[in-house]
Structures are given as C-alpha cells and as structure tokens.
Amino acid sequence: xxxxxxxxxxxxxxxxxxxxxxxxxxxxxxxxxxxxxxxxxxxxxxxxxxxxxxxxxxxxxxxxxxxxxxxxxxxxxxxxxxxxxxxxxxxxxxxxxxxxxxxxxxxxxxxxxxxxxxxxxxxxxxxxxxxxxxxxxx
Amino acid sequence: xxxxxxxxxxxxxxxxxxxxxxxxxxxxxxxxxxxxxxxxxxxxxxxxxxxxxxxxxxxxxxxxxxxxxxxxxxxxxxxxxxxxxx
Numbered sequence: 001x002x003x004x005x006x007x008x009x010x011x012x013x014x015x016x017x018x019x020x021x022x023x024x025x026x027x028x029x030x031x032x033x034x035x036x037x038x039x040x041x042x043x044x045x046x047x048x049x050x051x052x053x054x055x056x057x058x059x060x061x062x063x064x065x066x067x068x069x070x071x072x073x074x075x076x077x078x079x080x081x082x083x084x085x086x087x088x089x090x091x092x093x094x095x096x097x098x099x100x101x102x103x104x105x106x107x108x109x110x111x112x113x114x115x116x117x118x119x120x121x122x123x124x125x126x127x128x129x130x131x132x133x134x135x136x137x138x
Numbered sequence: 139x140x141x142x143x144x145x146x147x148x149x150x151x152x153x154x155x156x157x158x159x160x161x162x163x164x165x166x167x168x169x170x171x172x173x174x175x176x177x178x179x180x181x182x183x184x185x186x187x188x189x190x191x192x193x194x195x196x197x198x199x200x201x202x203x204x205x206x207x208x209x210x211x212x213x214x215x216x217x218x219x220x221x222x223x224x
Contacts, residue, residue, distance in 0.1 A: 010147075014147065016147075017147055017150055017151050017154070020151055020154060020155070024158035024159075027158065028158040028161040028165070032162065032166060032168075032169060035216070036169055039169070039173060039176070042180075042208070043177050043179075043205070043209070044180060045179045045183045046183075047180060048181065048183035048184040048205070049183040049186075049187060052185070052186065052187025052188055053187050055184070055187070055188060055201065056188050056190065059188065059191055059192075059193055063192070069194075073193070073197045073200075076193075077201055077204075080204050081204060084204045084208045085208075
C-alpha cells in the first residue's frame with residue numbers, strides 16, 4: 001500500500017519536474033525573442049529612416065511657413081519625443097500592480113461598480129428603515 | 139527521511155532552473171551588446187534624413203540623441219524588472 005503511494009508520489013514529482021522544464025524552456029526562449037522584436041521595431045535602420053523622414057517633413061513645413069530656425073528645431077524635438085516615449089510606457093507597464101484597461105472595458109467596469117454600490121446602499125437603507133419601524137412598533 | 143529519487147528530482151529541478159536562467163541571461167546580454175550598434179545605425183539614418191531637408195548637423199545630432207535616451211530608459215526598466223524578479 002505504502003509502496004504504491006510512494007510510486008504515485010514519485011510519478012507526480014517527475015511530472016512536476018517535466019512541467020518546470022517545459023515552462024522554463026519556453027520562458028528562456030520566448031522572453032528574449034519578444035524583447036528582440038520590440039527593440040527591432042524601434043531601433044533599426046528602416047525605422048530610423050522613416051522617423052527621420054517624418055521629422056524632416058515636419059521641420060521643412062515649419063521652415064517654409066516662416067518659423068525661426070531655433071523654434072522649428074525645438075518643435076521638431078517635441079514632435080519626436082512623442083514617438084520616442086517608449087521608455088515611459090515600459091516604465092508604466094513595469095510598475096507593480098498596474099493594469100492597463102481599455103476605455104470601453106473601463107466604462108463597463110465602472111458601470112458594474114456603480115450598480116453594485118447603489119444596490120448595496122439601497123439594501124442598507126431598507127434594512128435601516130425596517131429596524132426603525134420595528135423600534136417604533138415596540 | 140528523503141528517498142534517493144526525491145533528492146534526485148530536486149537536484150534535477152535546480153539544474154534545469156539554473157540552466158534556463160543562464161540561457162535567459164546570455165540571450166539578454168547578447169541583446170544588450172547588439173543594441174548599441176543598432177542605435178548607432180538608427181541614429182545615422184535619422185540624421186541623414188534631417189540633414190537632407192536642410193537641418194544643421196549639430197541640431198540633427200541633438201534630435202537623434204533621443205534614441206540614445208530611449209535606449210537607456212529601456213535598459214533601465216529592463217534591468218529594474220529583471221532584478222526585481224530574481
């Protein structure tokens with residue numbers, strides 16, 4: 001009986017080790033490739049060229065409109081910083097306990113919460129009224 | 139008392155975890171090594187386009203510095219999350 005139990009335990013442990021091996025191999029393979037693809041989409045010759053084209057067109061438009069050189073450069077810098085704020089996004093994602101919810105989802109959750117809160121308030125009020133009634137009757 | 143197979147399993151698990159961690163760290167290190175080179179290439183392509191439209195080289199370099207700043211921010215947040223989880 002105990003031998004059977006031991007065998008079962010051993011089998012379970014073997015399965016756990018197999019599972020751990022699978023999980024770790026997937027993590028060690030997938031995480032670097034995910035980071036690589038994110039970085040590759042921002043830091044590549046093509047991405048730099050495209051971004052440069054956009055910024056240059058913006059700068060040229062400003063210059064053509066008669067904007068002073070210094071202001072045009074400053075505005076172009078601000079224009080680029082909008083696209084290069086990936087670090088801030090990553091920082092936001094990395095923060096513990098922070099979850100990003102879409103606007104629609106957020107609205108639905110908000111609706112659910114307000115419904116639940118108003119239901120609870122109504123229940124409490126009804127309970128209070130009942131108690132007051134009982135006290136009056138006494 | 140622990141049986142031989144139990145100890146064996148635990149050792150096996152630790153070895154697997156260690157190997158996977160080493161593999162992960164090596165991949166991230168390789169990524170870090172190539173990142174600097176990629177940033178340089180991106181910056182050069184970016185500056186080229188700005189200079190072509192008549193911007194001064196000095197200003198173009200100043201604008202492309204955003205890429206280096208972004209790289210540092212990404213590395214910092216990656217390092218932060220990695221050391222927080224280990």
